Amino acid sequence: MAIVTVFLLVIVAYLLGSIPTGYLLGKSLAGIDIREHGSGSTGATNVLRTIGKKSAIAVLLIDMLKGAIAVLLVKLIYAYSPIELLPTSWQLWLIVTVALVAILGHSKSVWLGFTGGKSVATSLGVLFVMNPLLALGTLGAFGITIAVSRIVSLSSIVGAISLNLLAIFVDGSLPYIIFAALAGGYVIFRHRSNIQRLLAGEEPKIGQTAK
Template sequence: MLISGIIISMILSYLLGSIPTGYIFAKTLKNIDIREHGSGNVGATNVFRTIGKIPGIIVFVIDFLKGFLSVIIIPLVIVKIFSIHVAYEYNGIFLVLCGASAIIGHIWTVFLNFKGGKGVATTAGVIGGIAPLIFISSFLVWIIVFYLWKYVSLASILAGISLPIFSVIYGADFYFVLFSGVFSIVGILSHRANIKRLLSGVENKISK
């Protein structure tokens, strides 16, 4: 029953993460395919640049909540429905699996032929739900980098790199350290095009 509950939680988390918020907002507000505009990404930053500040912020918040709810609500509901007892030593890996599923859903969404966003907001939601102190620390890194250089991509990359570092500093369990390390690498890889533009000096800034 425990294994079945975990698998169901992962599937639900994946489907929640897969909801293409940016694509839906672009279609609803402008009747456009966001993948054919701006950077071609369905994430909040491209919505911000292509459609407007308010829609971009709303998309970010929703994508954040997809990650947050995947580790706060879904495991709780499944545990209640199936009357599952998750031993303390396994609770960490249970939450990490749900959070990872939501992030994978966002990056490789089943609703858009497995091509989604870069997972920054959803990853932030997962971290915020599991380890608020680590989230706050990494978010401060994001704010500082963005304030100094005005590059969303650079801020996201460096905040992602800081995740496993803060996880070790704050003494997170093995599963969370492994999770943060893996998705730090995934975050860097998903920003390959941004890194090339940063190195060549043609990456777009958000100056206001």
């Protein structure tokens, strides 16, 4: 029963993460494939540049919610299941696994030929359920950087780096430290083309068009 439950939670997490919010809103509101515009990402930043602020906010919130629900399901099973479906010792590791799968699903959506966004919003969503302090600290680092630089990609990278420090000094649990390393590293990896543009001084700021 435990293995079946884990399998179902992982599948649900991936499918939740895979919901192509930016693509669906692009199609329904603007009649476009968002992947053919701007940076080609389905995330909120490209939606902002391509469709507009309201759509970008909707994508951001829904993409966060996808990750939050995936992790929340694990916590609800442990808190309210009338029978012991899962060993208590698995909880943190299962939360981390489900969170990582949801993040992967966002950037490698089965509905979009395994393409997608940069996984920033979904990462933030899982963090708010995993540990709100980690989420707020990461969001704070992102907010300070974007206020100074006006560059979303740089702010996302700084947030990913900050998450690793916060996981060590604020949370301290091994599963969450490993999560921070993997999720933060993956977000940075997803921004590798942005890093090249940052180094070349060509990364657009908010309000500018991606090259």
